[in-house]
Amino acid sequence: xxxLSVVLPAYNEEAMLKKTADxxxxxxxxxxxxxxxxxVDDGSKDATWKKIEETAQADVRVHGVHFSRxxxxxxxxxxxxxxxxxxxxxxxxxxxxxxxxTLVEMFRLWEQGYEVVEGVKxxxxxxxxxxxxxxxxxxxxxxxxxxxxxSRASDFxxxxxxxxxxxxxxxxxxxxxxAMSSWIGFxxxxxxxxxxxxxxxxxxxxxxxxxxxxxxxIVGYSSAPMQIVTGAGVVVFLLGxxxxxxxxxxxxxxxxxxxxxxxxxxxxxxxxxxxISLGIIGYYISRIYEEVKGRPRYIIxxxx
Ligand code: UDP
Ligand code: MG
Numbered sequence: 235x236x237x238l239s240v241v242l243p244a245y246n247e248e249a250m251l252k253k254t255a256d257x258x259x260x261x262x263x264x265x266x267x268x269x270x271x272x273x274v275d276d277g278s279k280d281a282t283w284k285k286i287e288e289t290a291q292a293d294v295r296v297h298g299v300h301f302s303r304x305x306x307x308x309x310x311x312x313x314x315x316x317x318x319x320x321x322x323x324x325x326x327x328x329x330x331x332x333x334x335x336t337l338v339e340m341f342r343l344w345e346q347g348y349e350v351v352e353g354v355k356x357x358x359x360x361x362x363x364x365x366x367x368x369x370x371x372x373x374x375x376x377x378x379x380x381x382x383x384x385s386r387a388s389d390f391x392x393x394x395x396x397x398x399x400x401x402x403x404x405x406x407x408x409x410x411x412x413a414m415s416s417w418i419g420f421x422x423x424x425x426x427x428x429x430x431x432x433x434x435x436x437x438x439x440x441x442x443x444x445x446x447x448x449x450x451x452i453v454g455y456s457s458a459p460m461q462i463v464t465g466a467g468v469v470v471f472l473l474g475x476x477x478x479x480x481x482x483x484x485x486x487x488x489x490x491x492x493x494x495x496x497x498x499x500x501x502x503x504x505x506x507x508x509x510i511s512l513g514i515i516g517y518y519i520s521r522i523y524e525e526v527k528g529r530p531r532y533i534i535x536x537x538x
Contacts, residue, residue: 236270236295237321238262238341241314243307244286244328245276249434251285254328255296261334267341271296273328274314277304283536290538300536307438309532311389311411315398317537324392325411329432332390336427340392343423350397350415350422353390357428368441372448376413379456387412390427396420407525410451453521460518463511470507474500 240258244251255271262269273286275298286298299313311325322344326332332353340351376384389412393401397420404414416422439447453459477496 235319235321237268239270239272239318239320239323240337241272241274241311241318241323241325242328243274243276243310243314243325244278244282245304245307245310245438246278246280246282247328247435248278248281248285250329250432251282252289253433254330255289255293257330258334258337259293259295261338265338265341267338269295270318270320272314272317273298274310274317275300276307276310277301287538298536298538299534302533302535305532307389308409308411312402312409313532313534316402318398320395322392322394323398324390326390329435331430331432332388333427333430336390336425337392339425343425344392344394347421348423349394349420350418351392352415352422352424353388354424354426355386355388355429356426364441365437365439365444368444372444375448375452376455379452379458384412387416388427388429391415394420406454407529407531408450408454408521409531410454413451413455449517453517457518459514463514466507466511470504 240262242254247254251273255273258269258271273289273296275283275286277300283298283300286296286300290296290298297317299317301310301313314325315323322341324337324340326337336353340353343351370385373385373387393415397415397418400418400420401409401411401414477500481496
């Protein structure tokens, strides 16, 4: 059994796969670390799986897991953790944006007895202004919702077997790896790294997918949106009382004809708040439904 397992989720990474594997092999064997690489092909539409198969055939230390379709990076990370056999498991991107040198430093920290080593972004590397802004928003919301500072968090982590097993035992379907790895506790530390530039291929995160990701994870970690509904209800009730008194006063003083504007406004405001509230509650119910169904997080179609 290897000491270090490296989990690499890969979605349409044909351009980077070989290079990533070679770089990691070189760095890790140079440091005399006993390792295995686990590539999780998240249902890629390009030649990623072929590349993984080739790499695995050439080297017994390389393993591959292939999903039946695209299940998302979170699922890929968990599938990798489940297949890892090492005494510690690292998760890193398949595009070399997480520097392998930092991986070695993480491993050394683990050797010193740390059980969770979290990679923290010192700089975010090159991104478009829009992407930077939406990512900024995303992390602000996430930090508020999870009460863990997420602004510099990344998925680049190294965990001891104990921590990995704890994560794998968690039954929830909609896991958010970044937050869960700190939520579980253990003796942890952080290490800073500079996000490297992607050499080939392109980022898989569109602004739309980031927003979707944010909503899923906020709902997964916080019930604050539902409390906002209650808050809105209270505010509208207070407004209702004030307007009610005003209306009654007008009625008894004989000025009741006017007021259609108020009625229309009230209907619009209350109607929209009710609909938004129902939407939020509906969203939570759909999430509960998803968890209750207990579908698997991912489906593996092939392994090498
Ligand atoms: N990834 C994945 N499934 C997806 C999207 C991305 O496994 O649905 C992988 C991708 O192959 C890469 C990592 O997640 O190894 C990070 O993706 P990317 O580089 O596109 O994100 P960015 O670095 O731009 O945040
Ligand atoms: Mg990347």
